[in-house]
Amino acid sequence: MNFLFVSDSFKGSLTSQDTAELLTRAAREVFGADTVCQGLPVADGGEGTITAIKHASGGEFIAMTVTGAAGNPVTARYLAIDGKRAVIEMAEASGLTGTPPEKRNPLYTTSRGTGELLRDALRRGFTDIAVSLGGSATNDGGMGALIALGAVFRDEDGNPLSGRGADLIHVREADFSGLDPRLQEIKLTVMNDVRNPLTGPRGATMTYGPQKGGTPEILARLEQGMRHYREIIIEKTGRDPDALPGAGAAGGLGAALGIILRGEMRSGIDTVLDLLDFDARLKETDLVVTGEGRTDSQTASGKVMQAVGERCRKHGVPAAGLSGSMGDGAMEILDHGISSLMTSVNAPMSLDTALMHARELYYDAALRMFLFIRTGMEMGCRGAQAEQGILGK
Known part of the structure; x- marks a missing residue:
């Protein structure tokens, strides 16, 4: 047997x-x-994904200091399977479990550390990169990750924004011309097992915001900001994040990776099973x-x-x-x-x-x-x- x-x-x-x-x-x-x-x-693409893949298929962890969800430095890892393929787990850098309970406020958390992991993978020459979106502590629409990769978001006075949930409502200009050019040369897979849109009652904020520390008042403020951010994305790309299943994953990082970076949205567990x-x-x-x-x-x-x-x-x-x-x-x-x-x-x-x-x-x-x-x-x-x-x- x-x-x-x-x-x-x-x-x-x-x-x-x-x-x-x-x-x-x-x-x-x-x-x-x-x-x-x-x-x-x-694992289905959430917390523990890179550990499961390494256990079954080998590879090496690459550890580095990045910006944690609460803005403090944290040590996060991603998995190098071989010289070409790498897997990044958002929960490592921007996860809920790694964020102290007293700092779990989606107004002030950022996905910047996940972008820093992706930037390092680009620097090392990986050309087939998968990013798993489960377990996030953020609701910033992926702004933090995009900023780490070279994007700039400015408010009405022309000041650059840092990429937190509270910044969504203040975006007046989104400049993607400075994004790392190597992003155009890689295969980017977005591992995601939810189909939520970016906004609305089933969107990123209203569905997942409460478990990230959002009170009704905070959620109302974030949803207003996310709706405004959606309009900015439509204006810049011509694509509506609410029409992309999974755009609301990881506090809107799904929209950033799937629309702005044009990553391929795939089932997390199917991607893991293929890698194994x-x-x-x-x-x-x-x-x-x-x-x-x-x-x-x-x-x-x-x-x-x-x-x-x-x-x-x-x-x-x-x-x-x-x-x-x-x-x-x-x-x-x-x-x-x-x-x-x-x-x-x-x-x-x-x-x-x-x-x-x-x-x-x-x-x-x-x-x-x-x-x-x-x-x-x-x-x-x-x-x-x-x-x-x-x-x-």
């Missing part, structure tokens, strides 16, 4: 690598020590196990389980789901190549209890899942024997 384990992290409890290790232990206990198990840590040569790994695989912390109606909207299931179905490889819990709409994932779905929570319990005992609960569930699989295999063998007329001889 050849198993491939490809689960997302269980936020707050298990990493993608943890799930692979626990599944390997359980599979070998049920099927024997010679069972071939391969773990493939993945996932389809090629399926050729020698009998069963894939995937999962996430909570499976619900959002799972079938570009998450890890959906992408894994659909690729497995395309290649004729069965895929099973093992998640922490199930919510409304969880069974929709069965329409996307996942043949069964189990949970690690085995009794009524609080979230704190489930998180505290995540490892043992997951391992117990993995054992139960593999025992079911073995039972199914035994039934299949009996059926084959019966058809051949040898059962009971």
